[in-house]
Amino acid sequence: MNATIEKYTPKLMVLPTFVILLIISLVPLIYVLGISFTDSTISKPFNDFIWFENYKKALTDEVFGDSLVNTLIFAFVVTTIQTFLGFVLAFAMQRERKLSGVLRTLALLPLFTPPVAIAMIWRLIYDPNQGMLNYYLVKWGLTNAPIAFLGDKTLAFPSIMLADIWQWTPFCFLLCLAALQSLPRDPYEAAMVDGASAWYVFKRLTLPMVAPQVIVIFLFRFLIALKVFDLIYMLTFGGPGNTTQVASFYIYRVSFKQFQTGYGGALSILVLILISVLATLLTKGRELLLKRVE
Amino acid sequence: METNGTFEIHAEAEEIVARKDVSYYVSHILFGRVFRIVLLLLFILAILIPIVYIASTSLKEPIEIRVSGALLPTGPITTINWIKAFRNVPLVRYLFNSTVVAFFSTILVLVIAVPTTYSIIRFKTGGWFFPAWILGTYVMPPIVVSIPIFAMVKMVGLQNTLLGLLLVHTMANMPIAVWLMDSYIRAIPKELEQAAWIDGYSKFDTLRRVVFPLIRPGVLATGVICLILSWNEFLFALILTYGVQSNTFPIGISRYVGEHGLQFGEMSAAALAGIVPIYILVFLFSRNLVEGLTRGGVKG
Numbered sequence: 001m002n003a004t005i006e007k008y009t010p011k012l013m014v015l016p017t018f019v020i021l022l023i024i025s026l027v028p029l030i031y032v033l034g035i036s037f038t039d040s041t042i043s044k045p046f047n048d049f050i051w052f053e054n055y056k057k058a059l060t061d062e063v064f065g066d067s068l069v070n071t072l073i074f075a076f077v078v079t080t081i082q083t084f085l086g087f088v089l090a091f092a093m094q095r096e097r098k099l100s101g102v103l104r105t106l107a108l109l110p111l112f113t114p115p116v117a118i119a120m121i122w123r124l125i126y127d128p129n130q131g132m133l134n135y136y137l138v139k140w141g142l143t144n145a146p147i148a149f150l151g152d153k154t155l156a157f158p159s160i161m162l163a164d165i166w167q168w169t170p171f172c173f174l175l176c177l178a179a180l181q182s183l184p185r186d187p188y189e190a191a192m193v194d195g196a197s198a199w200y201v202f203k204r205l206t207l208p209m210v211a212p213q214v215i216v217i218f219l220f221r222f223l224i225a226l227k228v229f230d231l232i233y234m235l236t237f238g239g240p241g242n243t244t245q246v247a248s249f250y251i252y253r254v255s256f257k258q259f260q261t262g263y264g265g266a267l268s269i270l271v272l273i274l275i276s277v278l279a280t281l282l283t284k285g286r287e288l289l290l291k292r293v294e
Numbered sequence: 295m296e297t298n299g300t301f302e303i304h305a306e307a308e309e310i311v312a313r314k315d316v317s318y319y320v321s322h323i324l325f326g327r328v329f330r331i332v333l334l335l336l337f338i339l340a341i342l343i344p345i346v347y348i349a350s351t352s353l354k355e356p357i358e359i360r361v362s363g364a365l366l367p368t369g370p371i372t373t374i375n376w377i378k379a380f381r382n383v384p385l386v387r388y389l390f391n392s393t394v395v396a397f398f399s400t401i402l403v404l405v406i407a408v409p410t411t412y413s414i415i416r417f418k419t420g421g422w423f424f425p426a427w428i429l430g431t432y433v434m435p436p437i438v439v440s441i442p443i444f445a446m447v448k449m450v451g452l453q454n455t456l457l458g459l460l461l462v463h464t465m466a467n468m469p470i471a472v473w474l475m476d477s478y479i480r481a482i483p484k485e486l487e488q489a490a491w492i493d494g495y496s497k498f499d500t501l502r503r504v505v506f507p508l509i510r511p512g513v514l515a516t517g518v519i520c521l522i523l524s525w526n527e528f529l530f531a532l533i534l535t536y537g538v539q540s541n542t543f544p545i546g547i548s549r550y551v552g553e554h555g556l557q558f559g560e561m562s563a564a565a566l567a568g569i570v571p572i573y574i575l576v577f578l579f580s581r582n583l584v585e586g587l588t589r590g591g592v593k594g
Contacts, residue, residue: 002496009497013413014420016406017428017468023446024465025431028439035441045445089337092330099334105580106341112572112583113345114526116544117565121348123551127363130558132347135363166344171587173337178588198325227435230528234548248437256533261441268438279433 029272032265040262042255047262054266063242064267067250068274070157074246075225078164083218085165086172090180091206104177107170115167119234122163126150153243156236160244163231172217179213180206212290219282226275247271348569352376352562359558375559376567382560384538385567388546391535392568394456395542396524399463403520404513406464407471412501414472415479416487425472432469436529444533454540459531463524470523471516477589478512479505515586518579522572543568 005012036055039048058064093100110118125132126149134146149159183206191201229248232238238245238253251271255264343365350366351359358369379385413419420427443462444453452458482505490500506513531542547568550561576583 006496010413010417010419013409013498013501014424017410017472018420018424020406020465020468021427021431024439024443024462024468025427025434027446028442031442031445032439042441042444089333092333096330096334099331103334103338104584105577106338108576108580108583109345109573110341112522112526112576114528114544114565114568114572116526116528116548117569118344120547120550120561120565121344124351124558124562125344125347127556127558130359130363130556132363132365166340170341174584174588202325223433227437229435229437230544233528233532234551248435251437252440252529255441256444264441268441272434272438275433275435 032268034265035262036265036269038262040260040265042259042261045261050262054263055270057263058266058270063245064247064250064270066242067245067247068271070243070245071226071228071247074157074161074164074228075222078161078168079218079222079225081161081165082169082172082221083176083214085169086174086217087176087214089169089173090176091202093177094180104174107174109170110167111171113167115230116234118163118167119231122159122166123150123235126159150236151240153240156240157244160231160235163235164225164228168221168225172221175217176210176214179210179217182213183209215286215289219286222282223275223279226278345569348562348565351558352566354559356557356559375563378557379560379563379567383546383549383564385543385546385564387538388541388543389567389571391456391540392525392543395460395463395531396521399460399467399524400517400521402460402464403467403471404517407468407475407516408506408509408513409498409501411472411475411479412505415476416484417497428469428472432473436466440529440533443530447534454535454537456540459534459540459542460524462530462534463527466527466530467520467523471520474516474519474586475509475512478509482508511582512586514579515582518575518583519586522575525568525572 035045037049037051038046039050039053040046093103113121124130126134128134128146128148128151131146133149134143137143138146147155149155187205187209188201191205196204227248228246229252232244232246232249233252236244238249247267248271251264251267254267255261347365352375353371353373354362354367354375355369355372356374358367362368414425447453447458447462450458452461486504486508487500490504491497495503525542526544527542528544528548531545532548535541535545547561547564550557550564
């Protein structure tokens with residue numbers, strides 16, 4: 001008896017997680033795939049079997065197309081800026097031991113602030129009438145009239161990106177810092193002895209050694225940025241027009257505001273395929289890149 | 295290769311020092327102390343300004359807010375916004391709901407994630423597939439599975455209950471918990487456990503008595519992170535709860551947009567009421583949190 005339990009202990013240890021993964025990923029995916037072929041609504045799941053009608057509709061749905069493009073633009077822009085800033089800041093902090101304790105703690109604040117609260121803060125900052133940004137822009141004579149940042153078709157999306165950059169740059173900063181601190185010291189000592197310029201040491205030593213890890217940070221952050229939802233929901237609700245419409249939010253709107261769960265299901269499947277392809281390509285791309293560096 | 299590279303660098307570096315050309319001086323400024331300090335101070339300001347702004351707005355007189363969006367209050371400071379926020383909205387109830395959901399979901403996550411991660415790493419249970427499945431689940435946008443999750447929670451009659459939401463949070467946080475625990479468990483020398491097995495410990499006892507005491511910092515970091523993630527979680531709370539009895543803090547304050555018009559002072563106070571508990575946790579456990587995040591973050 002005991003021996004049997006002992007033998008199966010490793011399997012028993014993962015069993016709950018296995019069940020959980022079934023409940024939150026496999027079963028839901030099968031369900032979503034199922035309803036994506038039906039004309040379901042939220043109150044009538046698995047209503048009429050309509051084969052690929054939802055998918056056909058999705059392919060001609062301009063808003064959906066725009067939302068995909070927006071999602072990719074959003075993820076790419078914020079991730080690039082966050083990784084770059086995070087790296088530069090981490091690099092600058094390496095030799096400032098006094099600031100490092102303070103900054104590490106401070107860096108956690110934006111990261112862990114509830115996204116809904118972050119959205120609220122930035123809503124106040126951007127507000128045309130009472131917000132801080134317009135107050136100073138007008139006061140310092142940079143604009144004549146207040147700007148409706150979140151109501152402007154060209155400014156709304158960058159404004160949301162800025163809030164996201166505020167939230168996530170510290171995360172990239174912490175990861176880049178850890179990456180920089182994990183580098184071996186010997187090559188630096190050799191270069192130091194020779195009096196090589198800082199730029200030179202950076203270009204020839206730091207960058208090549210740290211690049212593989214920074215690429216991982218970029219990829220990781222990119223995949224998470226594709227999930228963007230909370231900020232859009234709170235700041236613009238996809239508007240004005242559909243200029244800040246992103247995939248997650250559009251699926252939410254179709255499924256839970258227009259109650260077309262069948263169509264929402266089809267969109268979900270398409271987004272999932274896109275993300276899987278993207279994730280595979282990016283990981284493969286990273287491997288190729290690393291081989292080249294070697 | 296190592297020596298070769300170092301040698302090349304020696305030679306080129308000497309040349310640059312001898313030349314003292316433009317790039318030498320540019321790099322001197324770019325990598326100089328002044329530039330570094332300015333950069334870091336700007337970073338600190340950028341982090342703090344939005345937080346200071348919302349804190350100061352919550353303390354400004356409503357009349358002042360209407361005319362001045364200045365970073366710091368210029369007029370008298372007041373607590374009226376805080377009083378109004380707690381009076382006009384059932385904030386206490388939202389915060390209570392969030393606490394219940396975050397606390398119990400975190401306990402459940404830890405109880406399940408620690409043995410799972412241990413088993414995956416030490417016994418390679420599930421081979422390559424299981425860890426990949428876990429990571430894939432983490433990367434998948436939650437909206438994709440929101441329709442069936444909603445349907446399942448409704449099917450078992452747990453919609454609009456704290457229990458329903460806390461179970462969903464438990465499941466949703468499981469992948470990240472396993473991923474955070476991973477590096478801590480990996481760091482334990484296998485010999486230690488083998489010694490325990492030889493002494494007659496069962497696998498489970500080894501985990502409980504030998505491994506667990508060693509990974510306590512990891513369990514703590516993972517716990518605090520899961521607690522905060524649950525407290526902050528928006529999408530599932532949005533679709534699974536629709537009444538005061540089960541709305542969590544993020545849903546509660548999201549109501550401010552729209553329903554109450556834009557009451558800036560009140561909004562700020564309400565938002566801060568949910569931010570402050572998190573910041574206290576962050577300050578208490580900052581070392582642990584940084585370690586937990588960065589250990590997992592830069593795995594190749």
